[in-house]
Amino acid sequence: MKTVAKTGNEAMAYAMKQINPDVVAAYPITPATEVVQIFSNYVADGEVDTEFVAVESEHSALSACVGASIAGGRVMTSTSSQGLALMHEILYIAAGNRLPIVIALVNRSLSAPINIHCDHSDTMGSREAGWMHLYCANSQEAYDSLIIALKTAEATAVPAIVSTDAFILSHAMERLEVLEYSDVQNFIGEYKPRFSALDLENPKTYGPLDLQDYFFEHKRAQIDDFSKVLDAYDKAAKDYAELSGRYYPAVEEYKTEGAEVAIFAAGSTADTAKEVVDDLREQGRKVGLVRMRMWRPLPVEQIKATLGKFKAVAVMDRSDTMADFGGPVFLETRGMLYDSEEKPLITDYVYGLGGRNIELTDIARVYDDIEQVANTGKIEKLITYLGVRGEK
Amino acid sequence: MSMKFDRPMNWKELPAGCLIDEAATSLRFKTGDWRSMRPVWNSEKCIHCLLCWISCPDSAIKVENEKITGIDYNYCKGCGICASICPPKASAIEMIREEK
Ligand code: SF4
Ligand code: SF4
Numbered sequence: 001m002k003t004v005a006k007t008g009n010e011a012m013a014y015a016m017k018q019i020n021p022d023v024v025a026a027y028p029i030t031p032a033t034e035v036v037q038i039f040s041n042y043v044a045d046g047e048v049d050t051e052f053v054a055v056e057s058e059h060s061a062l063s064a065c066v067g068a069s070i071a072g073g074r075v076m077t078s079t080s081s082q083g084l085a086l087m088h089e090i091l092y093i094a095a096g097n098r099l100p101i102v103i104a105l106v107n108r109s110l111s112a113p114i115n116i117h118c119d120h121s122d123t124m125g126s127r128e129a130g131w132m133h134l135y136c137a138n139s140q141e142a143y144d145s146l147i148i149a150l151k152t153a154e155a156t157a158v159p160a161i162v163s164t165d166a167f168i169l170s171h172a173m174e175r176l177e178v179l180e181y182s183d184v185q186n187f188i189g190e191y192k193p194r195f196s197a198l199d200l201e202n203p204k205t206y207g208p209l210d211l212q213d214y215f216f217e218h219k220r221a222q223i224d225d226f227s228k229v230l231d232a233y234d235k236a237a238k239d240y241a242e243l244s245g246r247y248y249p250a251v252e253e254y255k256t257e258g259a260e261v262a263i264f265a266a267g268s269t270a271d272t273a274k275e276v277v278d279d280l281r282e283q284g285r286k287v288g289l290v291r292m293r294m295w296r297p298l299p300v301e302q303i304k305a306t307l308g309k310f311k312a313v314a315v316m317d318r319s320d321t322m323a324d325f326g327g328p329v330f331l332e333t334r335g336m337l338y339d340s341e342e343k344p345l346i347t348d349y350v351y352g353l354g355g356r357n358i359e360l361t362d363i364a365r366v367y368d369d370i371e372q373v374a375n376t377g378k379i380e381k382l383i384t385y386l387g388v389r390g391e392k
Numbered sequence: 393m394s395m396k397f398d399r400p401m402n403w404k405e406l407p408a409g410c411l412i413d414e415a416a417t418s419l420r421f422k423t424g425d426w427r428s429m430r431p432v433w434n435s436e437k438c439i440h441c442l443l444c445w446i447s448c449p450d451s452a453i454k455v456e457n458e459k460i461t462g463i464d465y466n467y468c469k470g471c472g473i474c475a476s477i478c479p480p481k482a483s484a485i486e487m488i489r490e491e492k
Binding site: 096097098099157194195202203204205206207208210213214216217218220221224225 | 400401402403404406408409410411412413414415417
């Protein structure tokens with residue numbers, strides 16, 4: 001193990017180098033460009049054995065990844081925002097064909113209006129595609145998560161997206177610890193695909209037409225495979241903790257002991273909120289934080305057990321569902337807790353769209369709000385757009 | 393896993409990944425059932441250039457010792473590619489309506 005200084009993008013590229021995939025096919029997009037740019041340097045310098053495929057679009061990038069994965073390769077790519085949107089069609093094809101491709105992603109808003117900064121609307125818009133989703137809070141986690149995600153993906157044949165917040169993490173330099181190459185290789189092990197188009201002894205047909213008679217059965221089987229991801233992730237995360245000393249549960253609790261209210265947030269904002277929790281705790285206030293790290297599959301039981309014990313919870317959503325009912329994390333969290341006997345009052349804060357900064361004072365204000373909800377037992381405002389001009 | 397085709401499989405029996413895990417299963421599907429136009433091959437006119445054979449999308453042109461021997465109507469779907477590719481001077485394949 002050694003300590004290095006890296007940006008989120010450098011950390012992800014470095015993890016890819018140590019994974020040393022068979023194939024990487026990618027197309028550049030701000031703010032994820034660096035990930036594959038740095039990785040292509042590793043390729044050019046002979047530091048990895050990877051076949052690097054430069055393509056003309058993200059649709060082609062993921063399509064090439066699908067082909068390489070069907071051929072039995074260990075495959076990765078990287079993208080962001082519009083790039084993920086352009087991959088959308090192929091996301092479903094990769095997942096349906098059980099191809100454990102891993103995407104190192106940087107979360108960025110979707111046009112219009114055109115913007116290159118952070119929010120979570122890109123991955124939230126892809127959450128039904130059959131991929132595992134992990135949201136990282138810092139560069140260390142981004143590095144670690146790619147390795148854990150690859151292991152989980154290959155164990156379950158479910159592809160994975162690991163994401164960081166645009167610029168806030170992708171371009172900010174942080175101190176992190178990286179493993180030795182041999183440790184990473186031992187941890188991920190040799191990739192043994194369930195099938196390979198290059199297995200000429202056992203020819204198969206990949207991706208055939210599937211109509212009313214079998215499509216439903218294939219989808220049902222895919223949903224069943226997806227239900228095994230959480231356990232596989234847990235095992236991989238625990239094994240990784242033994243190796244690295246860093247454990248990443250699907251749902252992280254921070255100072256929740258004795259807390260009556262909590263913020264439920266993802267990504268870098270969750271790390272920022274920890275500062276606020278520390279301050280408020282010093283003042284004797286009963287506040288805690290729950291970090292949403294995995295959002296596909298949903299860690300339903302963990303979320304119910306964790307959030308169920310608070311009087312009030314504020315969900316922080318860095319995207320909106322355009323359903324006139326708040327953000328996706330809010331909607332799904334309320335859905336998960338609906339049957340719980342003990343459940344908190346839940347409000348939503350849609351914040352940070354297009355990279356709008358979220359300040360410590362913004363987060364402190366959310367804690368003020370939910371303490372009031374907890375004390376009065378009443379929700380004055382269900383959905384708040386936090387930090388937008390023209391709204392309180 | 394080997395796939396069963398004698399009855400519809402339930403979702404737990406399917407091989408993962410929507411794949412068909414054995415080769416040449418298309419032999420079991422008689423694409424000839426769809427045909428509305430039928431190619432009729434004339435052995436007298438045929439010069440055995442094999443253009444129809446290489447162009448047929450369903451491998452329905454039967455060949456033995458590099459000579460056409462006929463058309464396999466189990467798989468011929470009646471697309472007419474063979475008739476249109478056949479050199480005009482030979483015109484050895486004629487498309488006729490199935491109901492005739
Ligand atoms: S009609 Fe079409 S399918 Fe039938 S033999 Fe000719 S080319 Fe083949
Ligand atoms: S294309 Fe016509 S001439 Fe050539 S082999 Fe076929 S039927 Fe015979």
